Amino acid sequence: MTRSMGKITLARRIVQVVMLGLFCLPPLLAGWGLAGLYAGGDGEVATPAEGVFFGSLSSSAAAGIPLLDPLAALEVLASGYGLAAVGLAGAALVVVAYGLVRGRAFCGWVCPVNLIGEGVDALRRRLGIAVPERVLDRHVKIAVAAAVVAVSALVGFPVFETVSPIGAVNKGLAFSGFAGAGTLAAIVIAELFVSRRVWCRSLCPLGGLFQVLGRAGQMNVHINHDACVHCGRCEEACLADPVILAPALSGDDVIVRAGDCMACGACVDTCPARALSFSLGRLPARAQTRREERDPVAES
Template identity: 35%
Template sequence: MKASTAAPVGQEAIQAKGWLRAHRFLILRRLSQAVFLALFLLGPWFGLWWVTGTLAGSRSFGVLPLTDPLVALQSLVAGHWPAATALIGAGIVLVTYALIGGRVYCSWVCPINPVTDAAHWLHDRLGLHKGWQPKRQTRLWLLGAVLAVSALTGTIAWETVNPITMLHRGLVFGMGFAWALVGLVFVFDLLVARRGWCGHLCPVGAFYGLLGQRSLLRVSAARRAACDDCMDCFAVCPENRVIAPALRGKDGDTPLILSPDCTNCGRCIDVCSVDVFAFTHRFDTHVEDPSPPRPRTAADQAA
C-alpha cells in the first residue's frame, strides 16, 4: 500500500494547502444550506418575511415565485393545473438547475444533506460495513412510483412524506413526527446502507439528476496526469463511481465528470493535494500535460 493511500483521508491536502483550503467547498456548502434554511425561518421565527413558504414552493420579497418542478409535475399528473405563478416559479427553478447542474440542489441547498453527511461521518468513525447497497436505478423507480401514486390518488403524494418538507414544517411548527422521519434517514444511512438515502433512494435527487444531464457546470480532472493514487477523492465522493471515467481516462477521453449523478459538491477538489480537479464548464475538455521533469542540478548529481 502506498503511503499516500494509508494516510487519513484529506491529510495530504491539509498539509499541502492548509486546513481552510482543504475544506473550502465543504464550508461553503454548509453556509449555503444554512442561508437557504435561515431565509425560510426568518419570517416565522423573527417576523422578517423576506421569503414565505418552503423549498416546495415559495415567494421571495413578495415578488419572485419559486416552485419545486417535481411538485409542479406531481400536480400535473394528479390532474391539477397549477396556478400561473406556480408554473412560472417551476420554470425559473427548472432552467436554473438545468444550467448549473441539477444535483447541485442536493449538495448546496437540501437541508437533509448535512444529516446524511453526519451519518456517513459516524459510519466511517465506527468502521461499519457499507451494508445493503440498492442498485442505482432504484431511485428512478421510486421517482416513477411517486408520479404513479400522484396520478392514482390525485394528490401531490411525495410531499406527505418528503423528509425535506417535513424538516421545514417541523422547524416552523414544531418537529413532532418530523424528528422521527429525519432520524430514520440518519439511522438508515448509518446502519442499513452507507450513503443509502441520497445515493440510492431519494426520488428528489433522481429528478434533479435527470434535470441536470446537460448542465454547464462540471468538475474536470484536467490535471489527472498529476494524480498520485491516494484515493481520497473516491473516499469522500458521495457518488464515487462518477470519478473514474474522468480521472482514469485514456488520451483523448474527456476529463469532465459528465454523469448526472455528480452533485458538484467540490469535495474531490478539497481533498486532492495535487489539485487534479477543478470546477469548469462542459465545453472545457482540455487536459494538462504532465509537468516536465525537473532538470538535474550539480547538487543532484553529487548526491
C-alpha cells in the same frame, strides 16, 4: 481518521446553514417563534407570509417571485388539481436555474437531508461502523421519481409531499410541520447501519429528477490527467457515488459528466495533487477528442 474541511466544503456548509436559517427568518421577523409557536403578546402582529421571503423548499416566494419544487409541481399536475400559470413559471424557474448549474447542486448545497447525511457519515466513522458503499444502483431514484408521479395520479394527491424528509427539517423548524419525521428517522438508521448515503444516492425521488437535469449542467469537475496520482481519495470522498468518477479517472473523459454529480467539491477539496477543479461548460470527452485528432476531416 480526522478529516480537515476544505475551502469548498466550508463554503458549502455555510450555504447549507444559511438556507436553513433563511426559512426560519420570516416567522421570527413577524414576532413568532420557531416550530410554529407564537411568543408575542396580545397585540396585532404581521403574519410570516407578509414578508419579502416566505415558504419552504417545496413552495416559496421571494420578492413576489414564486419558486416551486419541480417534483411537487409534477405531483400536483398528475393528481389532477391543476397548477396556475404562476406556479408553472415558478417550477420552470427552478428547473432552469439548477439545470444550468448542476441539477443535483440542490442536493449538495441546499438540501438539509444531505447535511444530516454528512453528519451521519461522520458519526459512523467515529463509531467505527462499517457498511457497504452501495446496496442499490444510483439510477433507481429516477424510477422512484416516476413512480411518485404515477402514484400521485392514481390516488389524487401529491404523495411524496406527505412523507418528504426535506419537509420534516425545513417545514418543521419554521412551521411545526413534521409530517416527514418518520421518513427522516428511517433514513438516519439506514445511513448508519445499512449503506452509505443510500437515500440520497439511490432512493430520493427529487434527487432522481435533478439527476436527469444534471446532464445539462455547466458547472463540472475537471481533471488534469497529468497531475492525477490515482490515490483514490476523491472516490472515498464522493458524496454522490464514486462510480461517476470512473470515466475521468480512467482517462476517457476530462470532466465528471454524470448527472448524479452534486458539484459539492468534496473530491476537489480532498485531492492532494490538485488534479481536480471546477470548470464551466460541457467539454468534449477525451476519447472523442482523440478520435477527432485521428480523423480531423468532418463529413459533410
